[in-house]
Amino acid sequence: MKLNKKSLLVACVLAAMSTSAFAASTTTSTSSTTVTNTDTPTSTSTHVTREQHSTSASSTTWKSEETHRTTSTSTSVGVMTPQKLEERSAMAGYIAADVSDVLNPYRDVPKSLKSGKGMTFKNDEVLEHGVLASMKQGGKWGIIRPDGTVAIEPKYKEIRDVDYKTGNVLAQVDKKTETWVTPKGVEISEEEALKDRIKQEVTQEYASDGFVEFKQKGKYGFKTADDKVVIEPQFRQVLTGFSEDRAFVKNAKGKIVAIDGTGKELFVAPSKEIYGYRNGLAEYRRSVSGFNLGGLVGGFIVGGIVGGALLGGHHYHVGGFVYDGAKRGYIDRNGNIVIDSKKDKVWPMTSYGTVIKDSGKLCFVNRKGEIVIQPGDYDAGEMDKFNGLLVLKDNSSDKWGVFDVSTGKQVVSFKYDSISFAGTDRLVVMKDHVKNLINMSTGKSLYSAQTEATIEPFNSDTVTWVHTGKDAYTIIDNDGHVLFRDTNNIIEDVKSFNHGFSSVKSKGKWGVMNAKGEWVVQPTYEAVNIL
Structure with missing residues (x-):
């Protein structure tokens, strides 16, 4: 059966x-x-x-x-x-x-998450480049290796991001200056960082995705990784580099437009705040008074390199699905608006789609903008992005249930005090002040x-x-x-595990422990963040 x-x-x-x-x-x-x-x-x-x-x-x-x-x-x-x-x-x-x-x-895991040897969820590849965590000492930030030794001396104002494919990190030098730094501590240009990235790509559907921007006489154009000019310098600004044969630039007339790999203008962007394409959709945002767009929300873009989870690929956080206040929308590769930023709330896009709340009603739409979970008086809880499950609260009963975002069907009824995802195959339910950790594969209570x-x-x-x-x-x-x-x-505070390592505070200082509770990095730093 x-x-x-x-x-x-x-x-x-x-x-x-x-x-x-x-x-x-x-x-x-x-x-x-x-x-x-x-x-x-x-x-x-x-x-x-x-x-x-x-x-x-x-x-x-x-x-x-x-x-x-x-x-x-x-x-x-x-x-x-x-x-x-x-x-x-x-x-x-x-x-x-x-x-x-x-x-x-893992039956519905996106194909982009599959590797030749099976599933890869933790971005452990960054460890292979000798990069484990950012650390703060003397008010400055640097990088430490998996063996606890210093890879990049603490001399930067901030470590902004990491490229999981190359191990290069984006460091903030001062308020106006950023630089890419290799795992060996060598500062490189943004162009060199992009070339390193391209070299690590196994497949590339569009040749233009390997183009690198360059500046000449105040204008921007694009060339290949081996310095062959393919699009002559003619743009005032490059907002995003090429992804899926699309780049967003500011043309000679000052308009933000999308171009293809030949330099042809395709359509005018719906906003000045625009991000690169991912699986057929590009996020755009409209300015809202009091909300700071940009930064790391949704992955920032520096000259066409998309940082963090976007650059590294698949740094998914099970259960980490929240509305962050950004007034976002999404367009397809032809510039058609799939999800309008004028909606009251639009959650970040996932491989299945996203949550929208408008006029007091909440629903789930797929990546085509089609409604999958019908609008209702709900609040959104966690989302299991691997299995395509979404926790919703029925505000009329104040109880939680679970929906399948592929079919829109409710698979757990509204009768629990709380439901959360503890891992890619672990579910936690609470009723009458008792919580149980459930193995979703076997149905057994583990805890x-x-x-x-x-x-x-x-x-x-x-x-x-x-x-x-x-x-x-x-x-x-x-x-x-x-x-x-x-x-x-001896422990005063901890942060969640990543790659099998956790930042741990002891006697006022931070270090790193492994899953056995052994010190890999002694607690000697002002702060430590596992990358």
Whole structure:
């Protein structure tokens, strides 16, 4: 028997709710054996302990908001023995246990996310270039390598972005000057950075996507990576470089227009704030008093190089789907408006489409602008961009449910106090003050909770932090197994894992830990951000 998405998710949630009574009555935690982690590569005498068996915490509350912290008493996190975990999983997963075919959580992943060796979600390729994190020391920013050594000395006002394909970073020198810097610390021009990028591309559908802008006698034109001029200098400004055989430039008359690879003007842009094409759509924005357009919202553009998630390709954040205040719209490659920026709210575009709210009603539209989820009195929650699932709240009942954005069908009814995505195949539901972490592939509950602890979102990683306010920091994997506990209370703050590494604060300084709770970079910096 085949199990469709609707059947699976309903089974998951029902199974999770079947464990509520069990979770609510469980108050005693068993002891677990720990050992001193003598192989931790630290230069201090601080010791940490690491769990040596697979366990699952049983008394913490899941919370997926990345920036929110829940303050509470320093109640310790209980550990459930493997035997108890197995018993609870059997109870939670009995509905899904007799099916022969469960949902593949990656079945609808965009083709652009697929690599020759399978799925790639974490942009670990940046590590291959010797780039791990930006760090701040003496008020200036630099870059550190995966082994903790310094790649780029801290001398910049800000690290603005990173190209995951090349490892080059965009650094702010002063208020008016930016420069690209290689992983070896060599400053290069924007043109050189683009050439490096082009060399890393495996396929290129349009030859013009490899064109590089250049300036001559105050005018801009384009040439190939080997310096052959293909479009003579004639434009006042280049707003975006070529992508999908389209570039946006300011022509001799001062109008913002789209051109193709021959330099032919195709249409006038709907706004002065325009971004490069991605999968057939270009974002544009209209100015709104009091809102600062540009910056990193939606990925910024510098001379045609698109930064961050856009430049690197696929730095998706599971659950990270929010309206950021930008008055955006979208046009197709012919300049036709697909989504009008005059709508009250338009969320950032995904591979499936996006959310629109207008005249008090919220709906989901596909990339053609066609309505998939009909307008209703909803609020948008998280979106699983891999599976195409969107959490919505029914404002009339104040309850949450889940919709399939490919079909528009509701797959989880409006009856839960909260629903969130903890990873690409993990769902968290709460009802009657009990939360359950659900494996979406099997329907099993992996983790139940009732206390005021916080568990950070997995995002695109396989491990995350559990903590109670600023205490009891613990690392678990996405099966609920405890990998590390901060038994000596040396940790003061943490940031979400990326590439298997996390920024960690101790004694007022920031360093980097791996998934085992080992210091990779000692806490010696004013700030550390994993790239």
